[in-house]
Amino acid sequence: MKFFKLLFLIAFISPFLSAQNAKKTDQQTLTWIRYYNILPITEKFAIHSEFDNRSFLNPIHENLFVIRVQGRFRANKNIDLGGGFAYFNVNTQDPNIDPDFSIPEYRAQQDITLINDISKITFHNRFQLEERLFQKASKTELLDNFSFAYRFRYRLQSTFDLWKKENRSLKGTISDEVLFNFGKENKRNTFDQNRFYLALRYHFNSNLGLELGYLKSFQRRTSGVDFxxxxxxxxxxxxxINRKTTK
Structure with a gap:
């Protein structure tokens, strides 16, 4: 528990301390629209895939889209393991700039999630490691070389039922996640970002749900001084996907 408290202290204090020394902080509003699919293979193993489109609202402009696939294995009641791959296609990080090219990122990920139920609230402690490969670019074109970076993520998430009847339910989610970069090319922005999330998810049945959430992200840019x-x-x-599984 002391380790978790330390991580949260870093997560909440780091953005505010960093902001005091920031040269420039850009405020942006975005929408993330996502489709998340779960395909059970056995009782303990499933394939998770997602398609995520992210756009700026002022002005309206494409930010990026993501395709992610991962395998998830429920080792026991309290431990969930995952590993997979994601492809990011980044159009721009500034809605006022419209380049003639998009920057690809190829990302591998592995995580372990510890699950505990306390007083009808489910807590997820997720520890995730990412290996990120970026294609480099100038202001006008993609270059023929790449950069590599590691990133560590810790997220504490709680989910709870607000209403439930037969197969239908309304769930609430609260989470906070802190992300750190490390590696020889990440000396200026070891602290990457903090993400605080609130959401409501309505399940029409056990296989179909719709979630609407708000995420507050405070992220250090590669310069190390801008946010x-x-x-x-x-x-x-x-x-x-509703299908019969085997052990």
Whole structure:
């Protein structure tokens, strides 16, 4: 518990301390629209895939889109393991700039999630490691070389039922996540960002749910002294494919 408290202290204090020394902080508003699919293979193993489109609202402009696939294994009641791959296609991080090219990022990820139920609230402690490969670019074109970075993420999330009847339910989610970069090319922005999230998810049945959430992201840019302060509204359609599984 002391480790978790330390991480949260860093997560909450780091953005405010960094902001005091920031040369420039850009406030942005975005929408993330996501489709999340779960395909059970066995009782303990499933394939999770998602398609996520992210756009700026003022002015309206494409930010990026994501395709992610991962395998998830429920080792036991309290431990969930995951590993997968994601492709990011980044159009721009500034809605006022419209380049003639998009920057690709290829990302591998692995995580372990510890799950505990306390007083009808489910807590998820997720520890995730990412290996990120970016294609470099100038202001006018993509270059023929790449950069590599590691990133560590810790997220504490709580979910709870607000209403439930037969297969229908309304759930609430509260989470906070802190992200750190490390590696020889990440000396100026070890602290990457903090994400605080609130959401409501309505399940039409056990296989289909719709979630609307608000995410507050405070992110250090690669310069090490500039920041993004982002208000993000996320809409997610969750779809679990109903099929018989075997052990």
């Amino acid at each position: 993004y302060d982002r208000d993000i509204f996320r809409l997610t359609l969750y779809h679990k």
